[in-house]
Amino acid sequence: MITSVMMAGLPGNMATIIANAIRLESNMQLLNVALAEADGNSQIVDQSIIYVPLDKHEEILKSLWPDIIVDFTAPGAVNRNAELYCRCGIPFVMGTTGGDRKKLAETVEHSSIPAVIAPNMAKQIVVLLEMMKFAATNFPNSFRDYRLVIRESHQQAKKDQSGTAKKMVSYFNMLGIPFTEDQIISERNPIVQEVSWGVPQEHLAGHGYHTYELLSPDGTVFFQFTHNVNGRNIYLPGIIESIRFLARQEKGVGKIFSMADVLRG
Numbered sequence: 001m002i003t004s005v006m007m008a009g010l011p012g013n014m015a016t017i018i019a020n021a022i023r024l025e026s027n028m029q030l031l032n033v034a035l036a037e038a039d040g041n042s043q044i045v046d047q048s049i050i051y052v053p054l055d056k057h058e059e060i061l062k063s064l065w066p067d068i069i070v071d072f073t074a075p076g077a078v079n080r081n082a083e084l085y086c087r088c089g090i091p092f093v094m095g096t097t098g099g100d101r102k103k104l105a106e107t108v109e110h111s112s113i114p115a116v117i118a119p120n121m122a123k124q125i126v127v128l129l130e131m132m133k134f135a136a137t138n139f140p141n142s143f144r145d146y147r148l149v150i151r152e153s154h155q156q157a158k159k160d161q162s163g164t165a166k167k168m169v170s171y172f173n174m175l176g177i178p179f180t181e182d183q184i185i186s187e188r189n190p191i192v193q194e195v196s197w198g199v200p201q202e203h204l205a206g207h208g209y210h211t212y213e214l215l216s217p218d219g220t221v222f223f224q225f226t227h228n229v230n231g232r233n234i235y236l237p238g239i240i241e242s243i244r245f246l247a248r249q250e251k252g253v254g255k256i257f258s259m260a261d262v263l264r265g
Contacts, residue, residue, distance in 0.1 A: 003028050003247045006066035008035035008081060009073040010051060011042050013157075013206060014095070014232055018070060019044045021236045028243065031066055035081075061088045068093065068246055070239070075099050075160045079107070086111035091251065093242045095121050095235070097163035111254035116246050118259040119163025121238035125227060126259040129167055136174035144176030145217045153187040153197050153209040161186050165210055177214075203230040238262070 005022050007030070009015030015034075023030045023045040030044060036051035043049070052060045061069075061084070068091050071081055075098020082104050085092045093116045094104075108115045120126060135142075150169065152162040165184050172179050193199040199207050207230050214223040238259060245262045249255075 001027070001247075003243060004031055004064075004067045005029065005243060006031045006034060006061075006064070006069050007049070008069055008071040009096070010034045010036055010049060011040065012072060014235075015070075015072040016042070016044070017232050017236065018072060018239055019049070021240060022070070022243070023047055025240060031064060033060060033064065035060070035069070057084055058088065061085075061090060066090060068243055070243065071096055079103055082107045082115075085115075086113060086254070089113055089251065091115055091246050091249065093239065093246060094118075095239065098160035105256060108256050109254045113251055114246060114249040114253075114255045114257060116242040116257045116259070116262060118238075118242075118262075119167055120235075121242060121259055122229065122234040123238045123241075123259070123263060124234070125164060125229075126238065126263060128227065129164070129171075130260050132168060132171040136171040140174050141176035143172070143214060146177055147215045147217075148172055148177045148179045149185070149211075149213040150179070150183070151185045151187070151209075151211045153193050153199065153207065155205050155207060156188045156190055157205070158188065162208065162210065164208070168210075168212065172212075200230060206230075206232050 005028055007015055007019050010019060019030060022028050030047060032047060033050050033052050035057050038053050040051040041049060069085055071092055071094040073081060073096050078096050078099025086107050089112055091113045095118060097119050150165055152165040154162060161184055166181050169179055169181050187193055190204040193204055194201055197209055209228045211226045242262050
């Protein structure tokens with residue numbers, strides 16, 4: 001069975017890479033129109049894609065009725081887009097971070113469609129998050145009174161904080177550390193990223209570096225772990241699996257699935 005997929009977010013870098021991957025999937029049909037902010041077009045592999053501007057989004061969705069929408073747009077579009085997809089009854093995969101996440105969840109839960117929503121779709125990082133969730137759930141307060149520093153660096157074009165870093169904050173809170181999201185140190189300056197963080201120049205426009213440091217109350221014990229991603233290819237397998245997973249879900253009840261749900265399968 002062929003799954004028809006419409007992109008939202010072209011000509012953005014991430015959306016373009018995903019569209020290329022979808023075009024090469026034998027059981028997926030990349031539609032030749034995409035939801036965008038303004039008119040335009042691009043070439044995806046051997047296929048020309050026409051951009052549909054904002055004021056035509058609902059009209060084109062109700063005309064073509066894609067099986068699934070893949071949304072990698074901008075933080076400011078998250079809630080508006082989700083409301084549109086739910087109103088039209090079209091399941092969606094959303095990797096866009098930001099927006100009002102509580103409202104996003106309520107929008108889907110009060111709709112008739114399933115959606116995969118995840119701040120990070122790299123399978124290996126999702127596994128790391130699940131490990132942290134397990135530790136936080138089963139060993140609460142085991143790092144009480146430890147001091148925490150979280151640093152994250154992403155390309156200059158990223159407008160919001162790392163969704164992965166914010167998710168980690170919730171787990172560290174459960175582990176006993178009263179840390180808040182506004183304490184996350186975020187870097188978007190490419191000069192600092194290259195000189196101080198060691199981001200290769202060719203990946204300044206697309207990377208995700210995260211470091212977590214924990215120091216005991218008396219200063220005698222120090223933990224540090226890091227996950228650094230150069231480029232965007234790590235996300236593609238998880239996104240493709242998300243589309244396949246969502247295509248198997250029944251419509252009728254609003255439900256949000258995470259990347260952990262996708263990996264469990």
